[in-house]
Structures are given as C-alpha cells and as structure tokens.
Amino acid sequence: MARFMATVRGVAPWAAQNADGAIALGLAIVVGVLGVMPEDIFGADGVDVQRQLVSAATLVILALVATALLRDRARQAPVEATITSGALADLPQRLRRLDEIDTLVAGTRKALDSLQLVRVLGSRQEIAQAHAEARKDTTRWSFKGGTGTYLRAVTLPECAAAARRVKRHLTVRIEVIDPSNAEVCETYAHYRRSLSDVPDGTGETWTTDRVRKESFATILAAFWHRQRYGLLDIGVGLSATMTTFRWDLSASRLIMTVEDPNRAMTALAGTFFYENCDTELRLSFEQARQVPLEMYKRVPLSDEPTVEEVQELFERIGVPLPRAYNEHDVVAIARKALRAVNPYKS
Incomplete structure (x- = not known):
C-alpha cells in the first residue's frame, strides 16, 4: 500500500x-x-x-x-x-553578413599569403633543390648578379637543353658586371676577397682580372647558346655597379643568394615580393648597357670556339678584350664560358 x-x-x-x-x-x-x-x-x-x-x-x-x-x-x-x-526576420540580413565575412576571410587569407614574402633556405641542398624546381618547365629566366658563374655552369645549359627537348621557347635576361669597367671589376673583386681570401668552389681566388674574364665568359656563353637554339631569346646587360645579391627568377619562383653558400631566400610566383622583384629586374636590365645579341649570326662560333673567333666576336659587338690578353687568356675565357665549374657543388 x-x-x-x-x-x-x-x-x-x-x-x-x-x-x-x-x-x-x-x-x-x-x-x-x-x-x-x-x-x-x-x-x-x-x-x-x-x-x-x-x-x-x-x-x-x-x-x-x-x-x-x-x-x-x-x-x-x-x-x-x-x-x-525576431530570428527569421533577421535571417536575410544575417546571411548577407555571413557572405561579407566569407569575403573578408578570403581577402585576409590572400593578404596573409602575400605577406609570406620569402622562405629562408639554410643549406646547399635546399638551395640546389630550389634552383632545380625553378628550372623545371620554365619558359623564362632573369638573372642579376656579379659575373654569372653558376648561371653558366648550371642554369643556362640545363634550361636550354630542357627547352630544346620539347621545342619550347625560352626567354633569358642576364645582367652582370661590365668587364670593360675596371673600377666596378676591382670593387667586386675587393668585396669578394674581403669575405674570404681562400679559393672558392671553383678553386680560384677573386682578382680584378678574374672578374673581367668571368663576365667576358658569360657574354660568350650567351652567344654560343643563342647560335645553337633558334627558340632561345637571350639578352645580356652590362652593369656599371655591383650588387651583393644574386637574383634568379623563373616563371615559378625567385631565388636570392648571397656569398654564403648555405643561405638564400626564395619566393613563389604571384607573391608580392616575387612581382616586385620581377619589376626591379626588368627596369635594371633596361638601364644596363645592352650587348648586341642580334649579331649572333655574323660571328659563328665553333663547338669549341677558337681564339680568333672569340677575339672577333668581342670586337664586333663593341666589347673588345684587353690588349694585354694573350692566347692563354682567351682560351681561359672560352673554358669558363662552356665548361664553368659549379661554385656551389660540394
């Protein structure tokens, strides 16, 4: 109960x-x-x-x-x-605000991506990998630096070979130190020696004469490759000033290297930093002294250029070799042009 x-x-x-x-x-x-x-x-x-x-x-x-x-x-x-x-009456307005927030978030994300200007590379291996990725399938390359040793040793021959394999057009713009400007050559040599007085990756030390020969070699390499690939649009500008940076810009990324072989910076195409560096390189190249590459047909170069061919080439383009240069010096320039040693190879 x-x-x-x-x-x-x-x-x-x-x-x-x-x-x-x-x-x-x-x-x-x-x-x-x-x-x-x-x-x-x-x-x-x-x-x-x-x-x-x-x-x-x-x-x-x-x-x-x-x-x-x-x-x-x-x-x-x-x-x-x-x-x-209440809530239902405000629903259209709330939905509009959500759309505005989505737009704001998308814009903010894009801005943040652009603000991620550069990524620092901290080893030879990372730098080499970045260069390899930049060369892959690229249709353009812009370089600005000292004398273009790495450009001659790796970048230019590999980009030209890759373009030739698929019959692709390739545009290359190169800006290096003017070898006929003794003052800037000495300034650059002094700068490199002040950082290290021991031989670099090529086994040589930096002197004014070496700077001049390296720049002459870059000019010769440009003519040699232009004569062998008809779809190569290449230009060389000679600068009266030196830079402590080396810019390598392809269709996909920018790489900025310094004298430390284990430090570099890279930025992908489409970022704020890449686009502005692209503009900087274009304007700098236009202000440099232009080498008349259109004369490449007038002075044919052999697969192994002779001393006479090299001397005639530089005379015809208005960048004559120093009178003190003998046959040994001309051969050294030809060797640097076509068989440059990779200065960053470990």
Whole structure:
C-alpha cells in the first residue's frame, strides 16, 4: 500500500499539469475495459448500454484530445510569433553578413599569403633543390648578379637543353658586371676577397682580372647558346655597379643568394615580393648597357670556339678584350664560358 501511495504521489504532479491528457488516458482505459467486459453485466439491455458507454467515453476522449491540441497551439503561437518576428526576420540580413565575412576571410587569407614574402633556405641542398624546381618547365629566366658563374655552369645549359627537348621557347635576361669597367671589376673583386681570401668552389681566388674574364665568359656563353637554339631569346646587360645579391627568377619562383653558400631566400610566383622583384629586374636590365645579341649570326662560333673567333666576336659587338690578353687568356675565357665549374657543388 505504501508503495502504491508513493507512486500516486509521484504521478499526481504530472497529472495536474496535464489534466486533459490524464483524463483522456483514464477514459481510454475505461473504454478498453468496457469493451472487454461480458455483456450480461449490464442487464437485459447490456449490449446497448455497453455501446452507449463506449461511444460517450470515446466522444469525451476526442474532446479532450482536441482541447489538448488547441491548448498546445495556443502555447506555441507566442513562440512562433517571436521566432518569425525576431530570428527569421533577421535571417536575410544575417546571411548577407555571413557572405561579407566569407569575403573578408578570403581577402585576409590572400593578404596573409602575400605577406609570406620569402622562405629562408639554410643549406646547399635546399638551395640546389630550389634552383632545380625553378628550372623545371620554365619558359623564362632573369638573372642579376656579379659575373654569372653558376648561371653558366648550371642554369643556362640545363634550361636550354630542357627547352630544346620539347621545342619550347625560352626567354633569358642576364645582367652582370661590365668587364670593360675596371673600377666596378676591382670593387667586386675587393668585396669578394674581403669575405674570404681562400679559393672558392671553383678553386680560384677573386682578382680584378678574374672578374673581367668571368663576365667576358658569360657574354660568350650567351652567344654560343643563342647560335645553337633558334627558340632561345637571350639578352645580356652590362652593369656599371655591383650588387651583393644574386637574383634568379623563373616563371615559378625567385631565388636570392648571397656569398654564403648555405643561405638564400626564395619566393613563389604571384607573391608580392616575387612581382616586385620581377619589376626591379626588368627596369635594371633596361638601364644596363645592352650587348648586341642580334649579331649572333655574323660571328659563328665553333663547338669549341677558337681564339680568333672569340677575339672577333668581342670586337664586333663593341666589347673588345684587353690588349694585354694573350692566347692563354682567351682560351681561359672560352673554358669558363662552356665548361664553368659549379661554385656551389660540394
């Protein structure tokens, strides 16, 4: 009995809050009981009485259910009105704000990507890999630096060979120190010696004479490659000033190296830094003294250029070799042009 009373007390609050539902449930139970009771319990007219009771109880149940539905609808009406007039009414504006936020986020992401100007390379291997990726499938190359030793040893021959294999057009722009300008050659040699007075990766030390020969060799290499590949558009500019950086810019990336063979910077195409360096290299090249590469047909060069061919070439293009140069010096220039030693090879 005590357990029954406890159950009743537990159910009572729910029944009070849901009186119509509780009554409907109770009547449904009564109707069910009446439907299964024997007909003779209600007397002679037991069948009619039973049916009337069931019908009446059923109508009451339906009325209570209808009442419960109307009550719930009345309770929900203010909530629906609040939602409709509040959050749903503001939904179009909120969606527009979300679109604006998405646009802002996309613009911010693009700006952040552009702000990632450069990535520092910290080893010879990383620098070599960056150069290899820059050369891959490129259709253009711009160089500005000292004398272009690495350009002659690796970049120019490999880019030209790759373009020739697939018959692809290749545009190359090279800016190096003017070998006829003794002052800038001496300045560059002094700068390189001040950093290290021991031989570099080529096995040579830096002197004014070496600077001049390296620049002459770059000019000779440009003519030699131009004569051997018709789709090579190459230009050489001679600068009256030196730079402590070396720029190598391809269609996919920029690489800036310094005298430390284990340190460099790189930036991908499309970034703010790449685009501005591209503009800088273009303007700098235009201001440099131009070598008349269009004369490449007038002075043919052999696969192994002779001393006479080299001397005539430099005379015809207006960049004559020093009179003090003998046959040994001319041969050294030809060797540097076509068989340059990679100064960064470990």
